[in-house]
Amino acid sequence: MLSRVGIQMARIAVLIILILSVGDVTRAEVGVDEICDMGAARHWCDCNMLQEVEGIWKFPEDDTFVLVRRSALDDDRYDIVAVESPDVRLTPGENIGYLERSAVSRSFEMALYRNKEKGVFGELGKCLAEYRESEAAMVIKRREVKLSLNPRWILPSFWRMLKVSVKDPLESLPRGMIKVYPESVKREVEYL
Numbered sequence: 055m056l057s058r059v060g061i062q063m064a065r066i067a068v069l070i071i072l073i074l075s076v077g078d079v080t081r082a083e084v085g086v087d088e089i090c091d092m093g094a095a096r097h098w099c100d101c102n103m104l105q106e107v108e109g110i111w112k113f114p115e116d117d118t119f120v121l122v123r124r125s126a127l128d129d130d131r132y133d134i135v136a137v138e139s140p141d142v143r144l145t146p147g148e149n150i151g152y153l154e155r156s157a158v159s160r161s162f163e164m165a166l167y168r169n170k171e172k173g174v175f176g177e178l179g180k181c182l183a184e185y186r187e188s189e190a191a192m193v194i195k196r197r198e199v200k201l202s203l204n205p206r207w208i209l210p211s212f213w214r215m216l217k218v219s220v221k222d223p224l225e226s227l228p229r230g231m232i233k234v235y236p237e238s239v240k241r242e243v244e245y246l
Contacts, residue, residue, distance in 0.1 A: 089147045119139070135147060182195040
């Protein structure tokens with residue numbers, strides 16, 4: 055009888071060791087530092103309970119893909135991690151900025167590093183980012199500085215009546231990120 059109990063205990067011990075070792079492998083596969091490509095970022099998203107802003111996003115202006123994930127240090131902060139970029143200065147897996155919750159539920163402070171010298175990120179550029187769930191977009195609103203100089207006071211009175219202004223519609227085009235994965239809104243037109 056004693057040998058039977060010993061065999062069962064040995065089996066249980068081996069089973070526990072196997073379960074623990076598989077758990078460690080899974081944690082290593084989806085670890086924070088292992089985001090090195092789009093496949094790893096998708097795997098991270100599939101293996102974690104995501105909040106509304108977490109996932110893979112694309113900056114359409116420069117074709118850069120990033121992973122937005124909860125910060126390990128602060129519940130109200132999300133790290134922005136580079137996944138794919140045509141910019142050779144950005145290495146996949148690097149933390150290139152953050153989103154931080156504000157008092158308004160869908161508004162965030164966004165900070166992105168502006169430069170990188172000798173492998174070290176420098177100055178942070180900050181702006182307001184608004185999450186639009188219906189469009190699966192994060193719209194960035196930057197600071198605007200306007201300077202107006204009116205040279206008409208120099209001209210004779212007849213020329214003061216003439217006013218020419220040009221407005222470029224591209225200036226009013228929203229800038230920001232588009233959520234790519236997990237997809238919550240279909241962005242493509244479906245033909246029947």
